[in-house]
Amino acid sequence: MKQKIKVVPRYGEDKIDRLYLPAIYNGMKITLKHLIRNVSDSNSVDTLEYPEEQPTDITDRYRGLHRLTHREDETIACVACFMCATACPSDCIYIEATTREDGEDEKMPQKFAIDTLECVFCGYCVEACPCDAIRMDTGIFSIIGNSREDFILEKDQLLSHRGIFKEEHSRARK
Amino acid sequence: MTLAAIVVSIISFVLGALLALLMIPVLVWLERRGAGLIQDRLGPNRTNVGGFRLGGVVQSFADVVKLLLKEEYYPSHIKRDRWLLIISPMITFVAALLAFMVIPFADNITIAGESLPIQPLPVDYGVLWYLAIGAVGAIGIFFGGWLSHNKYSLLGSSRAGSMMISYELPLGISVIAFVLTYNSIDFNSMVAWQSGTVLGFLPAWGIIVQPLGAIILIISLFAETNRAPFSVSEGESEIVAGYMTEYTAMKFAMYFMGEYVAMNTASAVIITMVFGGYQLPWVSTEYLLSHFSYLAMGLMVVIPIVVYFVIGWMRKNNAVRPTVISDGSREFEAKVLSIVLVGMTILIEVILLYLILSPSTLGSAIAVTLLQVVTFVVKLMIFNLFFILVRWTLPRFRYDQVQHLGWYYLLPLSLLNLFVTAIVIVGVA
Numbered sequence: 001m002k003q004k005i006k007v008v009p010r011y012g013e014d015k016i017d018r019l020y021l022p023a024i025y026n027g028m029k030i031t032l033k034h035l036i037r038n039v040s041d042s043n044s045v046d047t048l049e050y051p052e053e054q055p056t057d058i059t060d061r062y063r064g065l066h067r068l069t070h071r072e073d074e075t076i077a078c079v080a081c082f083m084c085a086t087a088c089p090s091d092c093i094y095i096e097a098t099t100r101e102d103g104e105d106e107k108m109p110q111k112f113a114i115d116t117l118e119c120v121f122c123g124y125c126v127e128a129c130p131c132d133a134i135r136m137d138t139g140i141f142s143i144i145g146n147s148r149e150d151f152i153l154e155k156d157q158l159l160s161h162r163g164i165f166k167e168e169h170s171r172a173r174k
Numbered sequence: 175m176t177l178a179a180i181v182v183s184i185i186s187f188v189l190g191a192l193l194a195l196l197m198i199p200v201l202v203w204l205e206r207r208g209a210g211l212i213q214d215r216l217g218p219n220r221t222n223v224g225g226f227r228l229g230g231v232v233q234s235f236a237d238v239v240k241l242l243l244k245e246e247y248y249p250s251h252i253k254r255d256r257w258l259l260i261i262s263p264m265i266t267f268v269a270a271l272l273a274f275m276v277i278p279f280a281d282n283i284t285i286a287g288e289s290l291p292i293q294p295l296p297v298d299y300g301v302l303w304y305l306a307i308g309a310v311g312a313i314g315i316f317f318g319g320w321l322s323h324n325k326y327s328l329l330g331s332s333r334a335g336s337m338m339i340s341y342e343l344p345l346g347i348s349v350i351a352f353v354l355t356y357n358s359i360d361f362n363s364m365v366a367w368q369s370g371t372v373l374g375f376l377p378a379w380g381i382i383v384q385p386l387g388a389i390i391l392i393i394s395l396f397a398e399t400n401r402a403p404f405s406v407s408e409g410e411s412e413i414v415a416g417y418m419t420e421y422t423a424m425k426f427a428m429y430f431m432g433e434y435v436a437m438n439t440a441s442a443v444i445i446t447m448v449f450g451g452y453q454l455p456w457v458s459t460e461y462l463l464s465h466f467s468y469l470a471m472g473l474m475v476v477i478p479i480v481v482y483f484v485i486g487w488m489r490k491n492n493a494v495r496p497t498v499i500s501d502g503s504r505e506f507e508a509k510v511l512s513i514v515l516v517g518m519t520i521l522i523e524v525i526l527l528y529l530i531l532s533p534s535t536l537g538s539a540i541a542v543t544l545l546q547v548v549t550f551v552v553k554l555m556i557f558n559l560f561f562i563l564v565r566w567t568l569p570r571f572r573y574d575q576v577q578h579l580g581w582y583y584l585l586p587l588s589l590l591n592l593f594v595t596a597i598v599i600v601g602v603a
Contacts, residue, residue: 020579021389024564024567024568027567027568028563028564028567030567031212031563031566031567032563034211034212034213034214035208035211035212035563038211038212038214039211039491040487040491041490041491042211042216042491043491043493043494043495045211045214045215045216046214047214047215047216049494049495049497049498052494052498052499052500053495053497053498
């Protein structure tokens with residue numbers, strides 16, 4: 001059987017390339033062009049003047065800060081099944097379960113805390129959740145605090161975050 | 175020694191120290207901003223003192239404060255000879271600084287019949303001084319790398335050493351060719367030689383008289399300063415940070431600043447030997463002195479035009495985009511700087527007008543000297559910018575490629591250049 005062999009051309013072997021200087025000249029021409037363009041009009045540089053300008057291109061697949069979703073009656077959707085804490089590769093989710101008294105479900109978390117200093121924002125907790133109770137669609141990408149304790153998000157904080165996309169309530173628990 | 179000689183030598187010494195030391199923060203800033211703008215970023219532009227950002231230069235001073243406040247850390251495996259660990263960056267720094275001190279910033283100024291050099295160290299063997307003292311800088315790198323007791327440091331310093339050996343040869347030989355051409359080892363007479371013309375219309379700069387020698391000189395000096403594309407001695411991708419691996423805080427900063435001083439020195443040597451030094455092209459110092467009133471009138475026209483464009487550029491670029499609400503007092507800064515620039519222009523215009531109306535030899539001599547210093551600084555900045563541009567354009571050479579280039583290309587080419595130069599000079603004589 002005749003094999004098809006694609007010969008990739010090799011550059012840099014002939015005499016002109018071995019002089020280096022023509023290639024260096026060409027490279028310098030490109031960088032100098034960029035330098036002159038940006039020096040003559042620095043506002044044409046396509047960057048964000050963060051923090052005055054905030055990013056506008058956060059898509060619905062962006063993994064921002066976590067939130068706990070609500071049912072349609074604005075109660076917590078989580079049933080404290082510990083799936084997320086089990087799936088978490090960095091062991092940053094702490095859950096204490098308690099009995100749910102309002103009759104909607106049997107269990108709910110009494111304490112649900114995420115240590116965002118440990119979290120690697122992999123999104124496995126979102127994938128693992130059977131109740132669509134934890135999501136990362138808040139679009140929050142920066143967390144600020146003065147002490148380590150400030151970065152441990154408690155249940156109330158996680159519930160207070162809202163999604164920035166259309167889906168607000170848990171799809172699994174009505 | 176007359177009073178004038180003492181004053182001129184003190185002024186030129188202060189000028190040399192300022193040009194070498196004050197250039198460090200400016201070069202660090204220029205490198206970071208330049209890198210950013212080349213890569214379509216902005217670079218550091220936020221740090222300010224009372225709203226004055228000066229394009230971000232203030233960032234360098236914040237960096238210095240940070241480096242001074244950092245912990246003085248010594249690796250525990252370095253038991254003895256810690257003082258050498260501190261001394262070695264200083265050797266590099268001081269060698270680069272001393273090598274800068276023989277560069278003439280302007281032509282000899284004649285005050286009351288006495289010719290006084292504008293050179294911090296007024297020696298007439300500047301080339302030898304530069305070659306001797308500039309090579310000492312490598313010793314600091316050997317000591318630092320060897321004393322660190324670290325294989326990466328040792329590799330880095332051995333690379334620096336072998337590169338120094340392979341590039342000192344083409345550098346020295348190309349310098350000999352220049353010495354033959356200019357018939358002098360004094361930087362000042364080299365510049366004086368270059369103030370003429372060749373073929374009637376081209377400035378007699380080294381790059382035009384000796385193109386091959388000039389290219390070899392520039393490449394070798396790039397290698398001497400350990401900068402990209404010859405930064406194999408600190409190749410992060412292979413040997414962490416080379417000889418600087420175990421260095422922290424101000425000790426590291428000494429190496430870092432030494433690199434910038436060495437780059438500044440190399441730029442100064444290149445422009446002095448190859449690009450006409452402090453001279454404007456086509457005109458010599460005697461011509462400038464004898465036609466001073468025309469020169470002053472020309473400057474009176476040129477300076478306001480330059481300042482007008484600088485202010486326009488500043489007002490355009492020292493502004494935030496319309497999407498940003500707070501402008502961080504940039505408009506105020508641009509206004510104050512414009513007023514300062516206009517005030518300085520008016521002052522210079524008045525002084526020039528005074529010199530035209532009541533001509534005096536002393537006044538015109540000082541004015542021509544200042545003009546040459548400004549020319550020197552502008553050329554120096556352009557060449558430093560060239561260094562920066564090269565660093566952010568070219569990838570790092572592999573270590574064997576560096577040696578290959580040095581021994582197989584530059585050394586034979588520089589020998590050829592030397593032979594051709596010698597034959598031509600003997601033939602002309």
